[in-house]
Amino acid sequence: MIRFLHQEREVAIEDVPADTTVLDYLREHRGLIGTKEGCASGDCGACTVVLAKATEQGLQYVPINACIAPLGSIHGTQLISVEDIKEGATWHPVQRAMIECHASQCGFCTPGFVMSLFALYHADIKGEREEILEALGGNLCRCTGYRPIIDAAEQALAHVEDDKFSRRAQATLDQLRALKDTESETAALESTHSHYFRPGNADHVAQLLAQHPEARLVAGGTDLFLENTQSLTPLPVLIDVSAASDLHHIDCDTEHMRFGAAVTHRACQAAVITDYPELTELIERFGSLQIRSQGTLAGNIANASPIGDWPPVLLALGGAIELRSSAGTRLVPLDDFFLEYRKTEQQAGEFVATVILPRRKKNLFLRAYKISKRFEDDISSVCGVFALGLEGDRVTEAKVAFGGMAAIPKRGTSVELALTGLDLVSDSIDAAAAAIANDFEPIDDARASAQYRLTVAARLLTRLQQEYIGDSATRVHPLGISQAGVSSHG
Numbered sequence: 001m002i003r004f005l006h007q008e009r010e011v012a013i014e015d016v017p018a019d020t021t022v023l024d025y026l027r028e029h030r031g032l033i034g035t036k037e038g039c040a041s042g043d044c045g046a047c048t049v050v051l052a053k054a055t056e057q058g059l060q061y062v063p064i065n066a067c068i069a070p071l072g073s074i075h076g077t078q079l080i081s082v083e084d085i086k087e088g089a090t091w092h093p094v095q096r097a098m099i100e101c102h103a104s105q106c107g108f109c110t111p112g113f114v115m116s117l118f119a120l121y122h123a124d125i126k127g128e129r130e131e132i133l134e135a136l137g138g139n140l141c142r143c144t145g146y147r148p149i150i151d152a153a154e155q156a157l158a159h160v161e162d163d164k165f166s167r168r169a170q171a172t173l174d175q176l177r178a179l180k181d182t183e184s185e186t187a188a189l190e191s192t193h194s195h196y197f198r199p200g201n202a203d204h205v206a207q208l209l210a211q212h213p214e215a216r217l218v219a220g221g222t223d224l225f226l227e228n229t230q231s232l233t234p235l236p237v238l239i240d241v242s243a244a245s246d247l248h249h250i251d252c253d254t255e256h257m258r259f260g261a262a263v264t265h266r267a268c269q270a271a272v273i274t275d276y277p278e279l280t281e282l283i284e285r286f287g288s289l290q291i292r293s294q295g296t297l298a299g300n301i302a303n304a305s306p307i308g309d310w311p312p313v314l315l316a317l318g319g320a321i322e323l324r325s326s327a328g329t330r331l332v333p334l335d336d337f338f339l340e341y342r343k344t345e346q347q348a349g350e351f352v353a354t355v356i357l358p359r360r361k362k363n364l365f366l367r368a369y370k371i372s373k374r375f376e377d378d379i380s381s382v383c384g385v386f387a388l389g390l391e392g393d394r395v396t397e398a399k400v401a402f403g404g405m406a407a408i409p410k411r412g413t414s415v416e417l418a419l420t421g422l423d424l425v426s427d428s429i430d431a432a433a434a435a436i437a438n439d440f441e442p443i444d445d446a447r448a449s450a451q452y453r454l455t456v457a458a459r460l461l462t463r464l465q466q467e468y469i470g471d472s473a474t475r476v477h478p479l480g481i482s483q484a485g486v487s488s489h490g
């Protein structure tokens with residue numbers, strides 16, 4: 001059984017299929033049709049709802065895409081949908097601002113915008129434009145009503161006052177903490193031939209995997225649930241790693257950062273950026289706030305997509321993962337993890353328990369470039385990560401990895417060889433750029449042609465050199481410009 005709060009009341013659910021989404025629950029089980037289904041793939045934001053979670057610092061309001069969020073994953077949280085935020089006949093301040101700024105255009109996108117703004121209203125932020133753009137990055141408006149929506153956000157954030165949620169915060173926290181304690185060891189959702197398990201620790205994950213070899217693992221569901229909503233593949237047996245309390249850790253020692261399998265992109269951001277500020281742009285352009293709040297680093301690696309953004313980062317920085325099973329744990333360098341298209345070193349009964357990133361080395365010059373059709377909320381056509389060890393301006397060690405250039409995320413060993421020994425100020429980088437064609441044979445697909453991928457990957461080497469010598473004109477993102485200065489010779 002799962003238990004969560006909805007409209008201040010405790011809801012308990014057991015007898016529904018494991019692949020029921022939060023959107024299915026709202027629209028089909030509860031008849032609450034304010035939350036819309038636009039794309040059913042996490043892309044448009046029409047289905048945005050907010051989960052209030054109990055943390056040590058108090059309540060955290062997390063926007064998610066209900067269309068791909070497993071219902072089983074919301075145990076112990078408060079589910080807030082667009083119907084819930086009005087107080088009697090009085091609009092919530094974000095709704096009022098949407099009306100007053102003429103920002104409410106179509107009935108599809110508007111509820112999603114409102115909920116993203118509701119999460120922002122409760123976030124610990126300054127109300128700056130950058131924060132608003134980040135919060136709205138996962139919401140599409142096809143009628144180009146974006147400017148009034150941003151105006152509405154600015155208006156609502158200019159005078160944040162207590163709403164019914166902040167007034168009830170302590171009572172909600174108490175209710176949520178009590179719910180957490182009701183976690184059971186048996187399947188959380190159970191119906192005919194369908195089970196959703198929420199194991200409380202990593203040992204239990206391993207045990208369940210051994211007992212249910214047919215099960216699929218789920219963390220955020222931001223990849224997995226698309227199999228259900230887009231390809232209509234049933235997911236009858238699911239094991240949710242995000243329920244395991246010992247998989248939420250972020251541990252840093254002098255050598256490594258270790259991220260448990262349940263750590264979301266949003267949760268790992270601060271630790272990663274402290275060591276590697278050059279990754280700020282890549283992380284902020286990963287999906288949307290909804291996707292980063294739901295999806296995990298481990299899920300991105302285990303998914304083994306050739307166009308995933310984290311694999312090239314971990315390949316270039318010498319990362320590794322820990323695979324765990326009922327037989328024990330083994331360490332696998334990321335260099336050995338991806339075998340062929342969507343085939344990895346992970347064996348039956350194993351799961352990714354930890355993702356390991358080395359701490360920053362001295363004299364590293366790092367760049368991560370994401371090339372996609374849209375700046376926000378888009379999958380990479382090409383993602384190139386360059387980690388160069390330097391003595392003065394000379395490259396003494398080069399690790400270069402690409403996504404989108406082969407059937408797996410892959411290192412470019414010829415490029416690395418061509419870069420090693422190069423003086424980044426006085427030597428030409430053309431030979432290293434030409435070596436791209438030796439290392440990679442990309443394919444044509446809907447995102448980009450093979451020729452485009454080869455050309456753009458080679459041009460990224462020119463960009464790398466330009467940025468090294470201090471030319472920030474290659475950047476469109478302001479963070480990138482400042483990071484170029486921070487990181488050049490760190």
Ligand SMILES: Cc1cc2nc3c(=O)[nH]c(=O)nc-3n(C[C@H](O)[C@H](O)[C@H](O)COP(=O)(O)OP(=O)(O)OC[C@H]3O[C@@H](n4cnc5c(N)ncnc54)[C@H](O)[C@@H]3O)c2cc1C
Nearest residue numbers: 042219220221222223224287295296299300302308309352
């Ligand atoms: C709108 C949208 C935008 C996106 N943008 C990006 C982007 O910019 N860059 C990018 O790289 N990706 C992007 N993605 C893909 C996805 O969000 C990421 O890959 C995410 O990190 C997956 O994590 P998850 O926790 O949701 O994985 P899930 O969907 O839960 O799982 C993914 C796969 O890994 C398996 N799995 C999950 N956890 C484990 C584990 N611990 N051990 C072993 N197997 C496991 C699952 O069985 C499944 O096969 C996007 C997706 C959407 C829908």
Ligand code: FES
Nearest residue numbers: 038039040045067
């Ligand atoms: S319906 Fe489009 S993101 Fe969920």
Ligand code: FES
Nearest residue numbers: 106109141142143
């Ligand atoms: S609000 Fe829906 S298209 Fe603009």
